[in-house]
Amino acid sequence: MDDSTVNYQKSNISDNNFEQCIKCTICTVYCPVTPVNPDFPGPKQAGPDGERYRLKKPFFYDEALKYCLNCKRCEVVCPSNVKIGDIIQSARIKYSKKSPGLRDRMLANTDFMGNMATLVAPVVNATLGLKPVKKIMDATLGIDAHRTFPSYASEKFTTWFKKEARLNQSRYPRQVAYFHGCYVNYNYPQLGKDLVTVMNAVGYGIKLLEDEKCCGVAKISNRLIDEAKRDGKINLEQIRRAVLEENLTVIGTSSTCTFTIRDEYPHLLDLDNADVRDEVMLATRFLYNLIDSGKAKLVFRDDYKKRVAYHTPCHMEKLGWTIYSTSLLKMIPGLDYVPLESNCCGIAGTYGFKKENYNYSQDIGRPLFNQILGEHVDLVATDCETCKWQIEMSTGMPVANPISIIADALDIEATRRANSVNLK
Structure with a gap:
């Protein structure tokens, strides 16, 4: 031969x-x-x-x-x-022979953009909402003028955690590590705070990964593979330290971040995660397993009353973990649970921000939007932050992560007592 x-x-x-x-x-x-x-x-x-x-x-x-x-x-x-x-x-x-342009690099570099935007969040949020600015971005960058940007927080989640929560976490006898992701850190720290509240109530302290980077999903979709692989290596180093050296489970509140770390790292970035993959999971799965095994209890307020529809994110469906989030929601006595048909919302991260994709994005999501509006719910629940942005923009309905809904409905002190949380 x-x-x-x-x-x-x-x-x-x-x-x-x-x-x-x-x-x-x-x-x-x-x-x-x-x-x-x-x-x-x-x-x-x-x-x-x-x-x-x-x-x-x-x-x-x-x-x-x-x-x-x-x-x-x-x-x-x-x-x-x-x-x-x-x-x-x-x-x-x-x-593909088309190199990522300035727009793609801006949308993909969530850590860089987030760090810059949070420094002057009120100015950035106000500017991005102006119609003339949207038209300029549409004409020059190809970011569709109809797209609404998520707001940036004035204080990052990591900053709040170091100032307000970190010292208290060591008082809990059991610990988990938290991969918070870009959305929690730069856009919506409240979700991270809600996770701390819930996990503390059942007797678990939260530990952050020391040098967490973006999970890489935006870089992968925009073909910035070298940068995604670099960040993925750093994340895996931190995850290995938590799992293999400290014997901690790593939990997340984003279905997409969790899916990317577990499944996209080996398949698309050639990063072997076999030694830690099974210890990376969604917070709802971890919490449900605690309750199902009798290791934790949740006690809810009597006055919590809401009609809530749950949207299954596409990556959540691929993980096969919808049952954990929906089962937790159904445990809340005052929650009227409404299941939604399986439909993609259409945003797919940065995909729906691009001018050439915007109309397709909205057409894909329209059956979901129509169903949500037809159910007359108070709130939509989902485990994906970009699904949240898309649904809120396209329906006007508020959207929350199941962890935030649980935190809102929880009787904190009764839950602490039920789990006999004795602080060190």
């Missing part, structure tokens, strides 16, 4: 399992992009079918793959467990 034959065979090897595709097209039926965007070839053609051609000749790559949300809904329904979304994202990373 000569060298040319060997090189040809190597070029026709894929890191993904596209060979397992049985061409049933159920992925295409379940794809939220295909019905609204005729330019997107669909997950079957873009994924396993396209991979067969791309391995032979890279010029078969289609830039229309940029319209994929990476929502993983195709993978949820695939009967052969083909990593369709990973195939598409890997192809974009490997073959």
Whole structure:
């Protein structure tokens, strides 16, 4: 066998399992992009079918793959467990010749933008809400003028935690580590505060990772792979220290951050996390398991009365963990629980901010928006921060993480007593 034959065979090897595709097209039926965007070839053609051609000749790559949300809904329904979304994202990373522009870098560098914005949050929030500013960003950066930006906080969650909470956490006999993510740190510290409240009430102290970086999902979707891999390595170092050296479980309040660390790191960034993956989980899963095993109890206020609909984020559906969040919500006696049909909200992180994607984003989410408005609820619950932004902007309804709803409904002192929380 000569060298040319060997090189040809190597070029026709894929890191993904596209060979397992049985061409049933159920992925295409379940794809939220295909019905609204005729330019997107669909997950079957873009994924396993396209991979067969791309391995032979890279010029078969289609830039229309940029319209994929990476929502993983195709993978949820695939009967052969083909990593369709990973195939598409890997192809974009490997073959696309379009370099990320200024807009993409701004949207993806959440730590840099967050650190800058929180220093002058009132000015930034007011400026980003001005119509002339939105029109300028639309014309110059390609950030759609219709998109509403999430507000920045004047004080980062990490700053509050160091000043107000850190010293008290060591008083609790049991501990967990918390991957707070960019949203909690820069946009909505209250969610992090609510987690501290709930976990303290059941007898757990919170420890932050020492040098946490963005999970990398925005950088991955904008093809800033070197930067995403750099941040991922740092995060894994911190997670390993917490899990392997301190024997702590690492919990998060974002379904997307948790999914990225557990599943995207090895599949898209080639970062091996097998030694710690099972100890990285959503806070609702950790809390539910405590209650289900009899290790914790929640006691709720008698006066809490709300009608709440739960939206399952796409990455939450891929994780298979919706049951934990919804079960916790159903434990609240005064909560009238309303399940929503499985629909993508359409924002997909930075995807829905881009001018070329905005209309598709809204069309994808419209069935969800209409259902929410038709249910006449007081509140929508979801475990994804970008789903929260999309639903609030598109329906006008308030949206909260299940942890925040639990914190609001909880009788703190009664819960402490029920869990016999004795501080050191």
